[in-house]
Amino acid sequence: MTWSESRCGLSCWRPANSDFASQAATNGATLCAIQSVISRCRSVTSGPVSVGLRHRGGIWPPLLPPCPDLPVAMVRTRFAPSPTGYLHIGGVRTALFNWLFARKHGGQFLLRIDDTDQQRNVEAALKPILDGFRWLGIDWDEGPEVGGPHAPYYQSQRSARYQTAVDRLLESGAAYRDFAKTEEVQAEREAAKKEERTFVYSRRFMAETDAQAAAFESEGRQGVVRIKTPRDGTLVIDDLVRGRVEFPWANEQDHVIQRADGTCLYHLASVVDDFDFQISHVIRAEEHLSNTPRQVFIAQALGYPLPQYAHLPYVAEPGSKTKMSKRKLDKYLKNVDFKKVNDQGLKIAQAIGLTTSAETFNPVIVDFYEQVGYLPDAIINYLLLLGWSLDDKTEIFSRDAMIANFSLERVNKAPASFDPQKLVSFQERYMNALPLKQKVALVLPYLQRAGLISSPPPCDTGPRLSAVLTAAGDRIKVAGDILECREFFVADDALEYDEAAFQKRLRDAPESVALLRKFRDRLATVEPFDVPTLEAALNEFVAAEGIKVAQIIHALRVALTGKGVGFGLFDTLAILGRESSLARIDRAVAKLAAS
């Protein structure tokens, strides 16, 4: 049996215990696949490696004897953003899976910029994307800013490579110059549609010789280059997540690979780059599955070994299975959970004086989360579980744990819809686990940008912020939530009151106010002014007056913070200190008297 005959999954395992170690499907002839399987085995064992077929339900005896001398191919993956000016959350998921796969197998992850279509300002449009990846902790071994042995990593700078490929394709007859006008092809397409058959270009304006080309050109026609797609036979792809997929060649088009102006199109460029960059695994979104045949055709015509393909399901819209796009923001905002996350972000952005536009600031775009104060680890953890799972219970993964456990085998086939609520739940868990010191550092810039703390901060900021964050506990879900606690950072005479709370707890509650005035004098002498002493003092006061705690505590909270809801009352008093507490009670009482 030869490898090219094998269309089954390839596996390898540790001979010692036959433990299943790693699996890869192979697309017919790719030696690269075998090498990659072996290299993956190398990462888990140092002994001899057997390669054989894996069958659902069991491992079959090895078909090849251990062959330790086979060259070990490096795992190299890539993510290819186009410079659009923002980093889409779905793109991050794809990049994450590429990154995890490379890291898991000790390979490289690279970034290549798909700017065949863009003209200017690529750098500016790229910056938010690179910043986003950096913020998320997804690092790249080769690509923009870091360079690498295969530079340049911008498609716009690689046209010479593409031209060489086009020339070779033309020379071998795998591609041809075509002089049809757009309308002429369009007419054929419509005719096919009318007759309910698959459109196949007639090649009526195909020029296979220079003389033919010259003749067309003399008519004033302009030539593009098309691939000469086979018209019969079937292409079989063994996709690492979808398994065996077959495409009849007859349904494929003679796609254009080079425009009349000499610029090349994505499919050509992508195939050439993947070869040049020695990409071993092409891991990308499902939208490219149907595009794979034309890419395979180009690669094979060029004599390139094929990479392994893995097509990931989409990240779908909240509550739907449609691919998520930032263009349909209006629609997503009708989803209550999505809107909630969006509105909270907007509120924080406004409080820190951030000018936002829906284009670049919304929950589909990564920058949103950074600005609002989410934790990168929470987002990564959430995204990891969108289409992948380890088992039926593990949910929290450190970076090391996700790298150690990730595998393409466990990627789901069905699209997963983006659930803002679940993301928030991860964020809460991570925020909660964050050490106080880091929380302080995370939150401080928000207070500064909102003008509540100067920059550089006064020296009592650290302790006060720590005290506030401790008292706040899990009320701070994202860093920007600290702005909900502004009452601890404003001057006593600048405190704002929630009118509804003021009405309910003070104006409409004269008996509470009377108690408040009385307790104020007690507060003036409590020593020390700390939580246990304050609590004891209040309990004593309540007992002496024969009242319930609730009769005074709410009034006191409104007087101190201006709000009806907040931290524990004794925490609040202790943080404010005696002086502020008394001043605020006096101010509230005065306000009451004034109205």
Place this chain on the structure above:
RNA sequence: GCCCCCAUCGUCUAGAGGCCUAGGACGUCGGGUUCUCAGCCCGAUAACAGGGGUUCGAAUCCCCUUGGGGGUACCA
């Protein structure tokens, strides 16, 4: 239209023919705890798209239907 992919609670998922009376998480709804809020604890709700096979036995394998998604560009 044609081609390709997909299908388990509202959502993310576990599930490799008997461990399934289908498990976990998020959400939702009750109850408890606390000075409010947040949290926490306890409980409940809720799914194998439909129909045919194969098999002693099907969420799991096969076929059909339905539904969803993607492709069919001189976009990426």
